[in-house]
Each structure stands twice: as structure tokens, then as C-alpha cells.
Amino acid sequence: xxxxxxxxxxxxxxxxxxxxxxxxxxxxxxxxxxxxxxxxxxxxxxxxxxxxxxxxxxxxxxxxxxxxxxxxxxxxxxxxxxxxxxxxxxxxxxxxxxxxxxxxxxxxxxxxxxxxxxxxxxxxxxxxxxxxxxxxxxxxxxxxxxxxxxxxxxxxxxxxxxxxxxxxxxxxxxxxxxxxxxxxxxxxxxxxxxxx
Numbered sequence: 001x002x003x004x005x006x007x008x009x010x011x012x013x014x015x016x017x018x019x020x021x022x023x024x025x026x027x028x029x030x031x032x033x034x035x036x037x038x039x040x041x042x043x044x045x046x047x048x049x050x051x052x053x054x055x056x057x058x059x060x061x062x063x064x065x066x067x068x069x070x071x072x073x074x075x076x077x078x079x080x081x082x083x084x085x086x087x088x089x090x091x092x093x094x095x096x097x098x099x100x101x102x103x104x105x106x107x108x109x110x111x112x113x114x115x116x117x118x119x120x121x122x123x124x125x126x127x128x129x130x131x132x133x134x135x136x137x138x139x140x141x142x143x144x145x146x147x148x149x150x151x152x153x154x155x156x157x158x159x160x161x162x163x164x165x166x167x168x169x170x171x172x173x174x175x176x177x178x179x180x181x182x183x184x185x186x187x188x189x190x191x192x193x194x195x196x
Contacts, residue, residue: 040128041068047139049073050116054080056171062154064141067124067131073141075151079167083113083196085188088143088152088163091122091130095181096162104136106185113192118143118151120161166195 046068060076079086087103089096100117107115117140119127124142131140143149148157155173157163164176174195182188 035123035125037070037125037128040125040132041070044068044128044132045137046128046131047137049139049141050078050082050084050114052078052080052082054171056080056167056173058171058173059151059154059167062150064118064143064149064151065124067119067127067140067142075141075154079116080171081169083169083192084167085113085115085192086118086155086165086167087115088118088120088155088157088161088165090120090161091126093161097130097134098183099162099181100131100136100138101134102182102185103188104134104138106182106188107138109185109189112189113196115139116141120149120152120157121145121147164191166192168196 044067049066049068049071051073055076056079057076059079062075063072064075065071066073085103087099089100103115103117106112115138117136117138119140120143123145127140127142131137141151143151151157155163155165155175160180162181164182166174166176168174176191176195179187179191182191
């Protein structure tokens with residue numbers, strides 16, 4: 001074997017080693033395809049997520065996935081100009097399971113303000129299944145199943161769930177401290193009257 005052949009063989013082995021080392025990293029950079037949520041979305045039959053123009057400063061540029069149809073929602077513009085109760089919940093949260101049906105009952109009453117729920121720290125298919133089981137059809141956005149998504153970061157959500165906020169027509173975002181969990185639609189009405 002000549003020296004040139006040996007060098008060509010060494011160069012070929014090195015190129016192959018680089019390809020083998022880099023290829024798994026290139027593949028892992030691609031987003032993983034999530035589960036097919038078509039059937040779960042149909043069963044949940046959630047109300048459409050809000051859309052709009054304008055801006056709520058605290059939520060400007062904050063985007064989340066509409067759990068009902070998978071579309072992207074810009075919360076800063078979607079919540080502008082209309083009083084909205086925003087409720088943050090997770091499937092593992094027992095008080096959330098009690099509160100979500102209360103919010104559904106409130107939202108069904110005449111004169112209720114818009115209600116938007118935000119699913120966090122749990123998988124979207126689990127969230128759709130829970131909402132279906134509870135009979136909750138409120139518009140819902142998905143803020144990721146990991147640590148802190150963009151909605152949680154913008155709202156500065158505390159670790160304890162559920163957490164609720166009132167977005168005023170003027171675009172102010174107010175954390176609802178009391179009650180920590182709604183157990184009756186009248187409590188929701190009172191908070192909306194007090195903070196609007």
C-alpha cells in the first residue's frame with residue numbers, strides 16, 4: 001500500500017467518524033412529532049381560542065398553542081380590549097379538577113366575562129382527556145409540559161396551582177389572590193366585579 005493510499009484511507013475513516021458523530025445531533029435538533037390529537041380535540045369540542053387586535057403589554061408577543069385546534073395564539077393581542085379571566089391549571093392538580101367545572105358554569109351564565117384556561121406542566125392529550133371527562137368546553141391554550149412556558153413566565157405564575165388572573169379591558173393583568181380556588185360561580189362574579 002502506498003503512502004498516498006494510506007492517507008486517503010485515514011482521511012476517509014476520519015470523514016466517516018465525523019459524519020457518525022454529527023448525524024445524531026442533526027436529527028435531535030428537529031422537533032419531535034407529537035401525538036395525533038385529532039380524535040381527542042374532536043371529543044373535547046373546546047370553544048375557539050380568542051383572537052383580536054391591540055396589545056396587553058404584559059403579554060405582548062407571548063404565543064401559545066390553542067388546545068382546541070392547534071393554532072398559534074398571540075395572547076397579547078387576543079386578550080386586548082375585553083375583560084378576561086385567565087386560569088392556569090395542570091392535569092395533576094386536584095384543586096384544578098374542582099375549579100374547572102366551576103369556571104365552565106360561570107362562563108355559561110349571562111353577563112359572564114370571557115374565560116380562557118391555560119394548561120401547563122402536563123401533556124396536551126392528557127389535558128384534552130381531562131376537559132372531556134369534566135365536560136369543560138372553555139377555550140384553552142397549551143403552555144408546554146415542562147418547567148416554564150412563555151405564558152407562565154409572562155404572568156409570573158407561582159408554583160402552586162391553580163392560579164387565576166383578571167385581564168382588564170384596559171390591559172392590566174391582576175393576580176387573583178382570594179379566593180385561591182373558585183368553588184362557586186358567585187365567587188367568580190364577585191372577583192370580576194371587584195377587579196374589573
